[in-house]
Amino acid sequence: MEETRSVPQHVAIIMDGNGRWAKKRGLPRTAGHYQGAKVVEQILYDADAMGIKYLTVYAFSTENWSRPQSEVKTLMNLLRTYMRTSLQKCAKNNVRIRVLGDRSKLDEDLIEAIDDLERDTKNNTGLQFQIAINYGGRDDIRRGVMKIAEKVRSGELDPASITEETVSENLDTADIPDPDLLIRTSGELRISNFLIWQCAYTEYYFTDVLWPDFNKEELQKAVDAYMHRERRMGGLMQ
Ligand code: FPP
Numbered sequence: 001m002e003e004t005r006s007v008p009q010h011v012a013i014i015m016d017g018n019g020r021w022a023k024k025r026g027l028p029r030t031a032g033h034y035q036g037a038k039v040v041e042q043i044l045y046d047a048d049a050m051g052i053k054y055l056t057v058y059a060f061s062t063e064n065w066s067r068p069q070s071e072v073k074t075l076m077n078l079l080r081t082y083m084r085t086s087l088q089k090c091a092k093n094n095v096r097i098r099v100l101g102d103r104s105k106l107d108e109d110l111i112e113a114i115d116d117l118e119r120d121t122k123n124n125t126g127l128q129f130q131i132a133i134n135y136g137g138r139d140d141i142r143r144g145v146m147k148i149a150e151k152v153r154s155g156e157l158d159p160a161s162i163t164e165e166t167v168s169e170n171l172d173t174a175d176i177p178d179p180d181l182l183i184r185t186s187g188e189l190r191i192s193n194f195l196i197w198q199c200a201y202t203e204y205y206f207t208d209v210l211w212p213d214f215n216k217e218e219l220q221k222a223v224d225a226y227m228h229r230e231r232r233m234g235g236l237m238q
Helices: 018-024 029-050 069-093 108-121 137-153 164-169 216-227
Strands: 010-014 054-061 096-100 128-135 181-184 203-206
Touching (some): 029 054, 029 216, 054 069, 069 096
Parallel strands (some): 010 054, 010 181, 054 128
16 A cells, blocks of 8 residues: 655745746746746645645845846845734734845845844744745854854854764754755756755655746645655665
8 A cells, every 4th residue: 555644834935037038938038037926925825734844945046136136136136025024914814934045145124124024923833834045055154164163163052063063063953853854846957055054854845837827736736746755864665
């Protein structure tokens, strides 16, 4: 008999294909990002309804700064609007928002909006929603190593006592369980520096669907695929 697992506790998503979605329609790339942002909100509610507890999306990578300035500006403005308009919705739906990544490089008003939203939603116990902005997995590890080095220097930490947990606890995702399932849309088969430490045992699911076309049915397909996969984590088949 086939064994099934329960719904993934933590789903991470690389939302790719906004540009191609817009191009197919003869629209500017920014139209794809606007549609993509709408889909994020709907997927958040769908994930919650499916029993997913943590949802993490890759909104802006450390590499995305090299895109044309106008596109960077659009993405930052979208995130700005999102931060400013989410509080009521989060309160209504009991959603907690946290932002992963190096926020120090963002505009001051955006940092303030992020800080406010994190503070005002921190006691919400429903879906835990993480948005990665100016995030890179290697940069996450680099910043974590800096924090650990500082603790060693101050005498708070003995280098010989450093465990894998010590590293995990010093990443942006401290307190957040590792993803069980990572979804990437639009047919690319890479993880592009997203949560590279955290995804050591994660199941990957790739789909050709472009992010703005992603919906509840597609999320359900990914979850179903996850639930029917065998998880060995280095052990032997039973
Ligand atoms: C990749 O598509 C998508 C991004 C780089 C940005 C993702 C951002 C959003 C969906 C909107 C904002 C997010 C939130 C949380 C409100 P692409 O532009 O690389 O597409 P392409 O590969 O087809 O060019």
